[in-house]
Amino acid sequence: MPENVVIVGASAAGLATAEALRNKGYEGALTLVGKEDRLPYDRPPLSKQVLSGAWEPERVQLRDEATVGKLGARLLLGRTAVGLDTAARRVTLDGDELLGYDALVVATGVSPRRLAGDDLAGVHVVHDLDDAVALRAELLGGPRVVVVGAGFLGSEVTAVVRGMDLRVTLVDPLPVPMRRQFGERVGALVGQMHEEHGAALRLGQGVSRFTRSGGRVTGVELSDGSVVPADVVVVAVGSAPATSWLTGSGLELEDGVRCDAHCLAAPGVWAAGDVASWHNPHFNRRMRVEHRLNATEQALTVAENVLGGQKAYAPVPYFWSDQYDIKMQAFGIFPEGAETTVLHGSPDNRKFVLGYSDGGKVVGVLGWNSHRELRKLRQLVVDSGPRPGETLVAAGRQS
Known part of the structure; x- marks a missing residue:
């Protein structure tokens, strides 16, 4: 059991990791480092509700000051991590301040291209x-x-x-x-x-x-x-994992912080959220997911493993996009060249669910204004079912 946990990245993933550690009984020292001089906030509403004016900017804050204070964490906001020595287990901050750790969680997210x-x-x-x-x-x-x-x-x-x-x-x-x-x-x-x-x-x-x-x-x-x-x-030409501060640290930096199935990057070092590249056993492939729900789910697994667990992180990713009066929702992965089949409804009517198959298995389902049907058909990805066809469509309708 570690006695000193440092989380770099006061993001959704960083905050969720800190909360999960406390909820699981961790009582040791806890430090949360954030580049921005503000409490953690939610990013998906920025391009929608905040930009449109539907929300006041303050509404995106994930927790109020009192709630964050109950974590008993040392908050270093407006501070930037500039280096990591994994052998000495020390993080260097701007101003050459050194932070020692027993366990480190990297949750620095991405930077815009x-x-x-x-x-x-x-x-x-x-x-x-x-x-x-x-x-x-x-x-x-x-x-x-x-x-x-x-x-x-x-x-x-x-x-x-x-x-x-x-x-x-x-x-x-x-x-x-x-x-x-x-x-x-x-x-x-x-x-x-x-x-x-x-x-x-x-x-x-x-x-x-x-x-x-x-x-x-x-x-x-x-x-x-x-x-x-x-x-x-x-x-809006994409983003890149925020890993420049990790150059020379000894961590493998390949499309993010390269981790195993347990989100472990090196002895005593885990990664969570947009910056983490890990092997997902469910799909038997390495992935990095820049979606909000993944930040929270991955943080829960990381917290468990920081405290001595050996849990593999094998999610079926979920994400969505709201545009005009359309809500697109998706479960799974959507590799280039995947075969697509309409599982419900019709694209002509703008209400449908599309299945994506790769290597003979259903790896993703996408719903266009079809929330209820999509929730049912998600099971096809969970079960890694057969290539979409008549039996697949029938099974989806019976769910």
Whole structure:
């Protein structure tokens, strides 16, 4: 049983780990290090409720000060970890402060990927609370908006901007939105949805540069040479695990902190949340999941293992995206090239569940405005059922 646990990352995963440790009876020293000078908060609402104005920014805070205080943890907020010595079991913070530990949990999440020129006024990312508040302030001025990147974040921001009745153009080098997440079939429907709600799409086009005047962005030049005028640009081109502070630590850094099935990265070191790359026994593959529910679920397993458990983390990931009046929900994984079959409803009616199979097994199910049916069909992924077909559809309807 450790006597001194340090958690680097005052994130959803970091907070959940701290809470789980206390709930499981850990009474030793507990330190929570956070880069931002604020208590842990929820990030998914930033690109939706906060950006649209439906929520006040304070509402995203996960716990109030009194509740966090009951953890009896030393909070080091507004501090950055800059190094790790796994042999000496010490974390170095900015200012050269050293933190010793018996057990370390890395929960530093991800950082947004950048584009050249995104330091211009009017160019935004949506990663933290300050980002969302700053972008909303600019949107209230009624600008012309270009969103670069049509994944989860870019598609959600585009929907919010159209909900504010602003002109918006969605740009992506792939032929349909969200293709990397759900493939061509669903991506085409997402594209149709955006067009039906008045968004302009410039797909199959990369970004060459941002045009500017007086230090402020004026447009986005695409790979075909055309320029889309813009007063505000939102860069949503993905993220990268926040692991630069771990360089030279001896940890394996391969698309995040490389862990085993128990989320163990090295003796006395675990990782949780967006930064963790671990072997998921359920799918027999390594994965890294940037979704909110995973942060909490993985933290529970990490806390158990920090306290001496040997629990493998083998979830069926769950995630969702809200755009306009559409709710997409998904269980499992969605590898490129997976075979898809309609299990319920019809894409033409915009109410359906799609199954994804890989190697003869059902590995993912996606619901489009079909919450109840999707919950039933999730069992196909849990059971790793046969390739979708007549018997699969029948089994899904009987669930």
